[in-house]
Amino acid sequence: MNKLYQILYIFKTLLTNIKENYSYFLLTTTTIILTIYMLGLFWLLFENIHSVIDRDHPQKNMSALIKSDVAADAIEKAIATVRKLDEVEEVRSVSKDRAREEFVVHTPQFKKLLRGLSINPFPASLDIVLAKPLERKALKELSRQIKNVGIFEEVMYEGVFLAKYMALIRTIEYVGFLFIAILFIAVIFVVSNTIKLTLYKRKNEIEIMYLVGASRPFIKIPLYIEGCIQSILGALVAIGFLFASYALIIMRLKSIFLFDLFHTSFSFLSFHKIVFLFFLALVIGITSTTLSVNRFLQISR
Amino acid sequence: MIQLYHVSKTYEGNVKALSDINLTVNTGEFVFINGASGAGKTTLLRLLFKAEECSNGQIILDGKNIAKLKESEVPHLRRQVGVVFQDFKLIQDKSVFVNVAFTLTVLGIKSFEIKRRVWEILKKLSLYDKVDEKVNRLSGGEQQRVAIARALVNNPPMILADEPTGNVDWDLSLGIFNLFEELNKSGTTIIVATHDQHIIEQYKKKVIKLSRGRIVNE
Numbered sequence: 001m002n003k004l005y006q007i008l009y010i011f012k013t014l015l016t017n018i019k020e021n022y023s024y025f026l027l028t029t030t031t032i033i034l035t036i037y038m039l040g041l042f043w044l045l046f047e048n049i050h051s052v053i054d055r056d057h058p059q060k061n062m063s064a065l066i067k068s069d070v071a072a073d074a075i076e077k078a079i080a081t082v083r084k085l086d087e088v089e090e091v092r093s094v095s096k097d098r099a100r101e102e103f104v105v106h107t108p109q110f111k112k113l114l115r116g117l118s119i120n121p122f123p124a125s126l127d128i129v130l131a132k133p134l135e136r137k138a139l140k141e142l143s144r145q146i147k148n149v150g151i152f153e154e155v156m157y158e159g160v161f162l163a164k165y166m167a168l169i170r171t172i173e174y175v176g177f178l179f180i181a182i183l184f185i186a187v188i189f190v191v192s193n194t195i196k197l198t199l200y201k202r203k204n205e206i207e208i209m210y211l212v213g214a215s216r217p218f219i220k221i222p223l224y225i226e227g228c229i230q231s232i233l234g235a236l237v238a239i240g241f242l243f244a245s246y247a248l249i250i251m252r253l254k255s256i257f258l259f260d261l262f263h264t265s266f267s268f269l270s271f272h273k274i275v276f277l278f279f280l281a282l283v284i285g286i287t288s289t290t291l292s293v294n295r296f297l298q299i300s301r
Numbered sequence: 302m303i304q305l306y307h308v309s310k311t312y313e314g315n316v317k318a319l320s321d322i323n324l325t326v327n328t329g330e331f332v333f334i335n336g337a338s339g340a341g342k343t344t345l346l347r348l349l350f351k352a353e354e355c356s357n358g359q360i361i362l363d364g365k366n367i368a369k370l371k372e373s374e375v376p377h378l379r380r381q382v383g384v385v386f387q388d389f390k391l392i393q394d395k396s397v398f399v400n401v402a403f404t405l406t407v408l409g410i411k412s413f414e415i416k417r418r419v420w421e422i423l424k425k426l427s428l429y430d431k432v433d434e435k436v437n438r439l440s441g442g443e444q445q446r447v448a449i450a451r452a453l454v455n456n457p458p459m460i461l462a463d464e465p466t467g468n469v470d471w472d473l474s475l476g477i478f479n480l481f482e483e484l485n486k487s488g489t490t491i492i493v494a495t496h497d498q499h500i501i502e503q504y505k506k507k508v509i510k511l512s513r514g515r516i517v518n519e
Binding site: 004005006009204205207208209210211212213214215216218 | 350352372373376377378379380384386390391392393403404406407408409410411412451
């Protein structure tokens with residue numbers, strides 16, 4: 001029965017602490033929200049980039065962009081050469097004007113913008129349909145052969161853009177994770193110091209608790225519960241913001257052509273990753289509480 | 302029973318607070334520790350509930366050397382001792398009730414029992430009309446009585462009081478000491494540090510006189 005009353009007292013103390021130090025409570029929770037939000041956003045972004053890069057389903061279409069000022073007979077010769085390749089089934093020539101018209105059909109929102117341009121920025125190209133779907137390695141080899149024909153500026157197929165910048169993406173990813181790790185340590189430092197400030201405010205009370213016979217767990221448990229509440233609340237709000245940001249970005253992407261370029265559907269963080277974000281928030285809360293409480297209680301004992 | 306054998310306490314900078322203290326206080330005894338300011342009265346009391354560690358010697362409380370108590374055992378020791386601090390050690394922005402109930406709350410006593418005991422002790426110390434008053438709005442004497450109430454509310458087997466009547470008038474002092482005497486008659490060990498000769502003469506109890514950290518008579 002005594003334990004039950006002690007538990008009731010612990011929760012009562014917890015509520016009083018939050019009420020009396022709500023500004024510190026909000027500061028700590030906001031710091032956790034920002035950290036988890038940044039980490040989640042970074043993770044969401046790179047997970048989706050990877051889903052595009054790593055996807056290697058066979059493809060049947062390529063597009064070869066023709067250099068400017070290439071004579072018509074040279075183009076005809078090139079079409080014939082490309083047609084002779086074993087992997088190629090059909091080749092269709094797309095003029096500069098046709099490319100512009102097709103772009104306008106697919107993305108009418110840019111119609112006005114294009115009307116304002118005095119020149120046609122689209123290159124002429126060849127739409128190449130392959131005899132059978134090829135995987136990325138074979139596509140790369142075929143694009144090299146097509147480029148050797150000489151009149152082509154670039155040979156495009158799904159994923160070529162992102163694959164080209166793979167090294168850069170990986171570097172950004174590593175730097176990003178390093179930044180997150182530093183941020184994580186900094187946040188623990190900031191949160192533990194904020195908790196320490198609330199402890200200093202209650203120094204007298206904690207000292208008296210010791211002197212009248214309160215055990216260490218009795219003093220520490222409300223502080224740990226407070227840390228856990230801040231963590232869970234922080235993670236909840238951060239994931240809510242993350243989902244709102246994700247929905248907003250997808251909505252914006254859908255309204256522009258970029259979405260079609262990737263030919264893919266984006267996804268939110270998996271359940272496991274959301275659980276992991278909660279876990280990280282708890283790590284911040286519990287580690288910060290441990291650091292500040294242990295040092296403080298050592299002093300005020 | 303409390304036994305001190307060759308107990309010394311030296312603070313940082315080689316400041317000697319107590320030197321070679323040997324004394325015995327039997328269970329149920331009423332003892333005054335007397336001496337001028339700086340004689341070591343407060344230090345001696347603080348050693349008895351392990352608010353300080355002694356530098357040398359042994360302090361045996363009911364057969365247990367409290368110098369060797371594990372950290373987890375210290376709260377159990379402190380729950381057996383009601384302490385009246387010279388500086389009161391009250392939570393200034395909390396009510397009289399919260400301050401007095403604090404000891405009982407820590408022990409997990411039922412709330413209606415806490416209310417009953419707090420009312421009882423506040424009545425004995427003429428503080429029942431101040432129950433909801435914040436401590437920082439009370440006079441020094443009233444705060445001292447709140448500190449005494451908090452020490453007694455748990456009915457501890459031993460009470461240590463450091464200058465418990467330093468801020469109250471003679472009539473209230475007598476009231477407080479009569480209460481101590483009443484508790485002592487029911488078996489509570491009382492150790493009071495005081496420099497007040499009138500009180501010592503009035504109650505005619507065992508006196509341990511300290512001077513510069515040493516016992517000069519017992």
